[in-house]
Amino acid sequence: MKELALHILDIAQNSIRANATLVEIEIEDNLNDNRYQISIIDDGTGMDEDTIQKAIDPFYTSRTTRKVGLGLSMFKQNAEMCDGTFDVKSKLGEGSKVTATFIHNHLDRPVLGDIAGVVLMLVYANPELDFIYRHSTNNGEYIFNTWEVKEQLGEVPINTPEVKRYLEEMIRENLVEIGSNN
Amino acid sequence: MAKVKSLADLKKIKDEVQSKMKLRENSEQPEKMVQVKVAMATCGIASGAKETMNYMIEEFDHQSIEAVVTQTGCMGYCYAEPTIEVTLPGKEPVVFGHVDKKKAQEVIETYVKKGELIDGVIPVNYKTIDE
Ligand SMILES: Nc1ncnc2c1ncn2[C@@H]1O[C@H](COP(=O)(O)OP(=O)(O)O)[C@@H](O)[C@H]1O
Ligand SMILES: [Mg+2]
Numbered sequence: 350m351k352e353l354a355l356h357i358l359d360i361a362q363n364s365i366r367a368n369a370t371l372v373e374i375e376i377e378d379n380l381n382d383n384r385y386q387i388s389i390i391d392d393g394t395g396m397d398e399d400t401i402q403k404a405i406d407p408f409y410t411s412r413t414t415r416k417v418g419l420g421l422s423m424f425k426q427n428a429e430m431c432d433g434t435f436d437v438k439s440k441l442g443e444g445s446k447v448t449a450t451f452i453h454n455h456l457d458r459p460v461l462g463d464i465a466g467v468v469l470m471l472v473y474a475n476p477e478l479d480f481i482y483r484h485s486t487n488n489g490e491y492i493f494n495t496w497e498v499k500e501q502l503g504e505v506p507i508n509t510p511e512v513k514r515y516l517e518e519m520i521r522e523n524l525v526e527i528g529s530n531n
Numbered sequence: 532m533a534k535v536k537s538l539a540d541l542k543k544i545k546d547e548v549q550s551k552m553k554l555r556e557n558s559e560q561p562e563k564m565v566q567v568k569v570a571m572a573t574c575g576i577a578s579g580a581k582e583t584m585n586y587m588i589e590e591f592d593h594q595s596i597e598a599v600v601t602q603t604g605c606m607g608y609c610y611a612e613p614t615i616e617v618t619l620p621g622k623e624p625v626v627f628g629h630v631d632k633k634k635a636q637e638v639i640e641t642y643v644k645k646g647e648l649i650d651g652v653i654p655v656n657y658k659t660i661d662e
Contacts, residue, residue, distance in 0.1 A: 505549055
């Protein structure tokens with residue numbers, strides 16, 4: 350994956366498949382500490398200790414449609430190739446948290462990419478779920494929360510092209526406001 | 532400098548959508564609409580499924596074609612990603628492979644609008660694509 354945002358889209362698919370009702374995406378874009386940290390947190394079915402260990406192995410998947418699972422191991426490899434770290438915490442019946450930590454100015458760190466597009470793709474394709482996206486920089490924090498959006502929208506569905514375009518722009522503009530880095 | 536967009540201004544969009552929705556006859560009956568599922572697993576995402584899905588959402592909207600675009604998991608056709616499943620009202624689902632923007636346009640112009648098949652159909656030997 351060329352962009353961290355695409356990893357996020359992919360890892361969030363695991364959460365959706367695990368029947369999450371809330372998926373949280375957290376980005377700590379911290380130049381002062383030279384850290385770029387991404388977490389994807391869900392309240393899905395979770396995994397036991399054994400499954401967590403297996404899950405980061407590319408030859409493990411609970412799918413029946415193919416033989417290898419790639420998402421977690423690719424994200425891990427990407428983080429470790431840039432001298433970063435990767436961690437999966439999970440508990441059966443409670444949910445999971447996947448964290449990848451990168452060195453902010455590492456030459457090989459993939460760019461964040463189109464995070465607004467990714468968040469809105471998730472929201473559009475999964476209107477019944479809730480998503481929270483938090484992005485913090487050394488200048489401030491922006492929080493996008495579908496629960497608030499839905500409250501504003503009333504009976505208008507969140508998965509309409511007009512709403513999608515508006516929210517995407519809204520996130521982009523707010524990221525510029527807090528001086529987010531790619 | 533222009534004001535940064537906020538949730539408070541969402542109201543304008545909401546009103547717009549509401550008046551448009553009244554014109555969309557079939558929005559309450561998804562079975563009468565074109566249904567598209569984009570495979571959004573690792574291989575699909577790595578091959579551009581996000582752009583494909585965005586393109587389809589925008590193009591249907593632009594051409595005022597009543598359609599529901601959603602995502603699904605892995606369909607098992609990693610070699611042909613991005614893949615999409617298209618169901619026209621009253622028809623069996625058809626799966627198309629290697630759907631980049633250009634192919635997506637062809638699917639809309641030829642299959643969705645005229646009902647004619649094009650190259651790139653994946654023979655289906657499965658019942659449902661939900662994992
Ligand atoms: N958030 C999650 N909640 C529950 N199970 C998960 C989660 N993330 C991953 N898993 C488990 O780990 C496996 C491997 O995940 P992944 O590397 O993304 O490959 P894939 O999604 O292709 O199977 C999944 O099939 C699933 O069983
Ligand atoms: Mg996965």
